[in-house]
Amino acid sequence: MSASVRTATAADDPALSALWKRCFESPHLAALHALDPDRHRHTFVAQNDAGDGIDAVVVYVPRLIRDADGIPQRVGGIGSVATRPEARGQGLVRRLLVAAERTMTAEQCAWSLLFTGTPGVYRGSGWQEFASTYTEGTLVPSPADSSAAGAFRVRGATARDAVEVAALHHAYNAKRPLSSLRAPDDWAVRVPAWYGAIDRSLVAQHPVSGAIAGWMVAGHEGDCVQVREFAGSDECLGSLLAAVGSRGRAAGLTLARVRIPVTPGVRAALPGLLTDARQVTEHVGMARPLHATAESVRATVTAPGAVHWYGDCF
Template sequence: MTPAYRTARPDDEAALGALWTTAFTGAPVEQLWRLAPERHRRTLVAVDGDDVVSALHYQPRPLRSATGTVERVGCVGSVATLPRARGRGHVRALLAAAVHAMTADGCAWSLLFTDTPGVYEGEGWQTFSRPTWHGPPAGPATRPAPEVHVRPARAADRAPLAALHDAYDAHRPLTTVRTADDWAHRLPAWYAPVTTDTLVAEDAAGRRVGYVVLRRHDDGTTDLDEIALGAAAPAEPLAGALFAAAAERAGPGAVRVHLPADGAVLAALPALLAEAWVTDDRTGMARPLHATTAAVRATVTAPGATHWHGDSF
């Protein structure tokens, strides 16, 4: 039987949930999908007989460009195929349909993240580079004396942290313009407190002046996934204090740093990593739609360009 490709229907939800639960163990894919506006028409499925065997979802999100403008970007995620249906071209067909849908939806370009870029390259997406540092956590002897107080985040910190984030990313390419709904739902989903620490820095007056987010994994490794440094404290000592606190909380394995290559971040890395090795993360991929190839490439390769894990899709 020839497979059919179409948009999702309400009666597909159970099958989609089962597919994503199998493909993305521990990730809040279905949870966030159920909150997405117009989720059915923006979810494309391959149906073999009565079974949904492959799916992807795209969601338009407001991202900052290299010029500082905010663009509507088609963020592609939740791409999964049942094991018995792999190798039959379902994802390629769904991607081709997604290109048409995102173009009609007014998206300037499309963004996705993957460890298997080959199939996406065939449909017009191209990888881009993001520097990542990794190494063992720094020991107490190498940590500077903190000039601010660092503590775990509390529920009452949400609004001040959102303000810090907005100011820090105000002109940063590739970052998402977060809404109150993002802070209420998306951030708690991706930064679950069971595995994640958000550490807040306060100055002597009790003002929140910065934060970092780290995620610990079962294998003992830790990812440092987000930072915001406020203007009310010197950037390098502030980053150093946050990094020192993160090193104390990191697991025994390597720490991976997914942060922008800003001067204060680079200068403070010794407070976090005893040794630092840089690798070239090429999991990000972009495809022009209404925008030009040059404009998209300028955004994803701009100095300091960053896409935070909490804005995953």
């Protein structure tokens, strides 16, 4: 059975929501999709010619992402890729990626970015994997240095902290390769979609001024603490990681994983959270040059300190 490829319309929204609900445990995908005012012409669907629905979808999400020099470039994020189980194996995603590539190129995207656990789906369409690393180890039974850990007051973030947190994030990533520029709508919808409400994150206050010096997002998967994002001064990292470790131990967790670039300050603070620290390399990111050269894209995704925060996912 064949399928025709076209851009989506508003009338497709219920069918898209149903397809995403069937394929993912991600109820927020429709809300993320709604962030793009041009979402329908950036959404490519394979319409079943039998007239019984949409077989597959690929969404192109335009984002401003910093290059190797920290300069924002228009990048085409690829996300919300789904195929009905009955329609898999027909090459529908590859056909949709061709349509997405044409639109991204016409809209002057420098390159395209996606994250996946199934890279083979995208290699044949021109996307190539790149490596990223994280640090993992055993959760410490108690803070390595309790006096250092208590230098900053750590508490749960609140909605009142939102402006300061956004400013910390912007400053911390002002020149960081692969990081996204966050607009107010991203803070209102995208970041909570991936991290939860702001009160699930932590802030560290300066011991003298009381100003917010750092912000950290952490949660857990299975028996592992996951540190997803940090912004702020390295001086408060020890306090924040000690607080994350305390929460993890209270929840009965035994492992810790830190997904923030390793700077000297991070390396010095890690013993407050985990022992037997080891670097793990993964290949979940994929990039495809469009108007940019392959060399410049490779320079961005492999630059020291480069990171695409989980809260910016497409």
